[in-house]
Amino acid sequence: SERTFIAVKPDGVHRGLVGKVIQRFEERGYKLVGLKQVVPSRDMTEEHYADLKKKPFFKGLVDYMSQGPVVAMVWEGKDVIRQGRAMIGATNPLESAPGTIRGQYCISVGRNIIHGSDSFESAEKEIGLWFGKAGELVDWTQSGAEWVQSDN
Ligand code: GTP
Numbered sequence: 795s796e797r798t799f800i801a802v803k804p805d806g807v808h809r810g811l812v813g814k815v816i817q818r819f820e821e822r823g824y825k826l827v828g829l830k831q832v833v834p835s836r837d838m839t840e841e842h843y844a845d846l847k848k849k850p851f852f853k854g855l856v857d858y859m860s861q862g863p864v865v866a867m868v869w870e871g872k873d874v875i876r877q878g879r880a881m882i883g884a885t886n887p888l889e890s891a892p893g894t895i896r897g898q899y900c901i902s903v904g905r906n907i908i909h910g911s912d913s914f915e916s917a918e919k920e921i922g923l924w925f926g927k928a929g930e931l932v933d934w935t936q937s938g939a940e941w942v943q944s945d946n
């Protein structure tokens with residue numbers, strides 16, 4: 795089943811929003827298959843945001859993220875990459891719809907509390923980068939999963 799990489803950024807962790815983020819994905823019906831708190835190295839952060847290397851805010855972004863702590867997660871379920879992005883809202887919280895995570899909890903693009911993979915390719919890359927070791931992700935079956943998902 796589809797998986798995405800979601801991370802609560804250092805501002806979200808400091809502001810006590812980890813539980814809120816987890817609650818939204820859990821309540822939607824997604825399954826948590828990976829979770830850890832880390833202080834990512836600058837190298838790791840630069841690799842994570844490699845596609846933004848040429849942006850003027852890149853150094854500030856790496857400074858911000860690599861302070862840590864970051865709560866890194868992998869969530870699994872139907873259409874979770876696209877739905878995760880929709881739940882998070884627009885990059886700039888001032889453009890994020892009310893009710894989205896950013897639209898509810900933040901007001902600054904440089905402190906937008908959460909990351910979510912934007913495609914299958916980035917999900918695969920990011921899960922590998924943040925959860926490299928085999929065994930760090932847990933395959934399990936939710937009791938009552940049939941009440942969340944039906945294929946007919
Ligand atoms: P992520 O889920 O964190 O990848 O955000 P995103 O996919 O919505 O946006 P993008 O990948 O384009 O940018 C990554 C992060 O860089 C954003 O979430 C912001 O934290 C930061 N960022 C993006 N644009 C700006 C900007 O114009 N100024 C500043 N200061 N930060 C920015």
Ligand code: MG
Pocket residue numbers: 910912
């Ligand atoms: Mg992005």
